[in-house]
Amino acid sequence: MDDLNRFCESIPKIELHAHLNGCIRSSTFRQLLSSPTDQMRFDTLDKEFPMGDTHSRMANFFEKFSLLRSCITNLDDIRRITHETLEDFISDNVIYAELRTRPRSFQNGAIAASSYVEAILETMQEYEDKICSRLILSIDRTQTLEQAMETLKLAEKYRAQVVGLDLSGDPNVKSFERLRPVFDLAKQINLSTTIHIGELPDEECLNENNLIIDYKPTRLGHFNFRTDDQEQRVLKEQIPLELCPTSNLLTMNLSDLSKHHFDLFYKNKHPLTICTDDSGLMYCRLSSEIFQIVQTFRLTKKELYEFMFQTSNFIFDKNMIEFCQTKLKNFSEQLNLF
Template sequence: MKEFIQSLPKVELHLHLEGTLEPELMFELAKRNHIDIPFNSIAEVRGAYSFHNLQSFLDIYFQGANVLINEQDFFDLTWAYLLRCQDDNVLHTEVFFDPQTHTERGISFETVINGIHRALVQGTTELGISSKLIMCFLRHLDEESAFKTLQQAQRHQDKIVAVGLDSSEIGHPPAKFERVFKQAINLGFLTVAHAGEEGEASNISEALNLLKISRIDHGVRCSEDEELVKQLVRERIPLTVCPLSNIKLKVFDSMEQHNIVDLLRRGVCVTINSDDPAYFGGYMVNNFLAVVNAHPINKAEIAQFTFNAIEASFVNKHEKERLRKVTQRYLNLYQ
């Protein structure tokens, strides 16, 4: 099973680039940019990655991002992630970035996006990994900041396919950004949003109704609302689920309690993703293995996570068909 998962074609739809900052790179960039960090060793950094909720993670996440200063830093961060994709046979990835994390501390929007975009383009040409870029608004900041960030993104619509919503869910409901998302849609951006991770199932419904989003990031709390689950199945609304993240942030006490396999068997378009893998203990293969080790599941069901991700992706129908064929050929080897 491990061999099957290792070589299984994969598509990742929920990945925060800033969340791929491994301790080794954090130290390297801190030294390069003369930034003081509150850690003396890589082991000390890893020891700090013990979280009791989303906010305790965000506190250290934003602290780590302080070492990202120059365009080359953002290139190096993105390139390191793409090499992980190559190791895990991720054929296509749709990555999040949080420009406000950087513009709030004086780093220009252009510095951030140019470094990321240059790496993604190189990833396509040199590694054969296709990608899309999604800009997220930080929901703990105000609407005015989101509108300003959207304005900056307009100059880069050739690089950004969609906008999203992340950061602290509690106390920051989707309604707070209804007007921002309406304008983003009018400008031609696709839309996604984090909902139903720490927040209640009602946040999922609100995000769908008010933000008009294409897919739900996380969404595991949907199980609390039977009618919502039926809607997700009926309308094929994707959930980009992050199993290891959900355990690390105490959304579930154990992987055995996770509802991802149950949702899959009920016909929900659930996908497996790694979220912030440097902080949560693993990239795509690790997340697949964590689910498989905790739940009796067959190879066709495992491959369905990839088929769902292809369906939920923002690539065109011809590329979706190509990815489906690649995945089906692989599955046929094991049937």
């Protein structure tokens, strides 16, 4: 078991679904919120995820997520978060990471959203020889079409390092139809897209799943709740799925990982990637997420290696596929794996 754990730690890994604000270390969060009046906010963050249905779990999750977001108030903060997140991924042997964030301005617009994006990209650049990292810009479900369009413009402006567009946020807000024009434009300019799908078990959410699958984004996030028909469509269309075990387990209220939909899609040889979602909130690392999957579904080292290899095909920066695959091949040769 220890041997397998070590293998999961040492194998070169690819992270494709990580929200930058959700990656904040809890020690950093505590430092950034240092006034005594913030005790209440600490208490909220420390609160256990409640038992109960998906809706209450999701509400608790978004309360925590907005807290983490609220502690970043200037460009130095976001540089620090990016720097620490990349350090954490490097120490976990992640070789390629796509981080996602919603652009924001500070000081009532005096510091523009473009400066926020630039601060992250500059920090990423500093680490380029240790980890290849790229940015995905997130559109929040509550945003207006105009705001979403601004995000698309920013993605275009920084195209060299911004590799995609994401739709995320509170899934109670059904807004894909309203925001679809922005995603259509993204397709027209060949910008990759990833959309959070199937996060709630209610009918409205399931209906929205159809619209999202109709659009056919480049990748899909989670896909926790779905109809049989939707499952078949995604399998047939071969849309890669970003699965986040700890996060999915929490929101789906599953008793253990053996009931996770990884099994179904893996058995169907569907394109998959294992990710952390919000490592700071979930207290997880990519290696431990992968280890849990490998252990639960009894994958061999060879199968894990092959799994990681196929993941490299779904990264948004196609120029880096060869880089990832070479790192993996070198790893296997060094260990004389197969």
